[in-house]
Amino acid sequence: MTKEIKELNFPEDVRYTDDHEWAKKQGDVIKVGITDYAQDQLGDIVFAELPQVGDAFEKGAEFGTLESVKAVSELYLPVGGEVVTVNEEITDAPELVNNDPYGGGWMLTLKPSNAGEFDTLMDREAYIAKLKG
């Protein structure tokens, strides 16, 4: 693979899923994106298909797709809820997802339907352990 696990960035202040998305609590909403590992595996992201504000999803539901040069990959929600904001910037500059996956490359924020779901997500140590298999 392109980078060793130790070369990738996994912040302490987000939670992780098996499908390589991250979730971060920001007040009443949860911000969602893909991990550094996911963007590294996908390669150049050239297109992001994201939902509309107001759409509601269950935890684990497919909420969009990321298109890389080689493939099209589904995005799955770490927690269920209603979409509050969508990052319009990545429609014009999808490379933000590669360059800054936890910052400018975020996908959306949601109002969680079940606050308890967030606590079931992996922390940094558990996610790294999973990646190392």
Next chain:
Amino acid sequence: MTIASKKTRLHHWHVSNGAKMAVFGGYSMPLWYSSAKNEHLAVLIRAGLFDTGHMAAITVEGPDAHDLLQNCFTKDLDACLGKIAAPIREGRCVYGAFLTPDGGVIDDSIVYKRSEGRYLVVVNAGMGADISAHLTAQRNSRNVTVTDMTDQLGKIDIQGPLAARILARILTDAHRVLDAMPYFSFKGSFDEKYPVSVAVRLKEGIPLLLSRTGYTGEFGFELFMAADRTSAVWNALFKAGEPLGLAACGLAARDSLRGGAVLPLSHQDIGPWPFINHPWPFALPFNAGGDGFTKSFIGDRALLNAGPPAYTLAFAGQDLRKVSIHDPAFAMDVSGTRIGDVLTCVTDMGIDRVNGQIVSVASPDKPREFKPRGLCCGFIKIDRMLPAGQKVRLKDNRRTIDVTIVDDIRPNRTARCKIEQML
């Protein structure tokens, strides 16, 4: 049981330069280094360097070598060069395919005439043994020796408008070597002792077979050398080219470049079905009327009497969104009736539509500030002939996209440019 993938002589270079590796044709190969998109664009506007050591080469030598190839290869070696269809001659190579008796493709190939009775046959990764066995089985009483050279030869491609300028920096007597080298010609040999009219050597003395061919649709060369010289040639090219913007490129860029150049991927766009009614009629020896062939060869009757018609056609999308051929994806007419399958669907990252027309980063008339987002393109195999301009719908498990049948995809390709303009 898992079979370990083979490594090319450049494996260590790829890994230590951050390549994302994947197995292709039995070899561990780079998919991309830092960015497949930048690698694709580098080949369109500067140059790219590809490890193609996974490809296979076979020598076919002897008094009956020509006759064996005439029987097995689709191109008519007695009538293949230029508008007048002259016979192949020393220093020229041609594209065609090896077929089964039922007209299906075993593999596609470029055949090089090195001298009278001495040919080099270049085929795809993992196909050296199969094509060698096929040629040997067809030999009968012919006086010809077939030798699979796969593990003895290295191969590197340099592709893009700056390819000749980069080569000129490292070749001995570069201007004599690069003078008068039309598309699909070659000079030199990878074999130290092989007599050639124009030797091609790096300044440090390494002998090369230098071929003005490639798999990107862009101006460039394929270089063959003794396997143990591969790293030295790669390093010399990279060092000479890096200041000019030469980029090491992986298989992802190779695939997206060839897609936009309307070139087939063997075992995906051509395969075990009749090799006819496709965008590559130049690989077949059609007569002037187009209703028969100028020679007989294995598979010829099956091609002319193919059963239910199937047509392979190129398409281009409206934007960069793809369907996944692994889902799989199929093709529908505008009323939603399934008419066939999607063979290849890639995004050419160097092109986009401007007022409906396809424009490339290499187009001289491109709009100012042209920043292509890429365009989906590829091949479908359907049950009817459709003219260019016809709309078709492609569908996989995720999405449905509208595409247009086209005669050509990426405009302003450089493959056929005169070498004098590229130096």
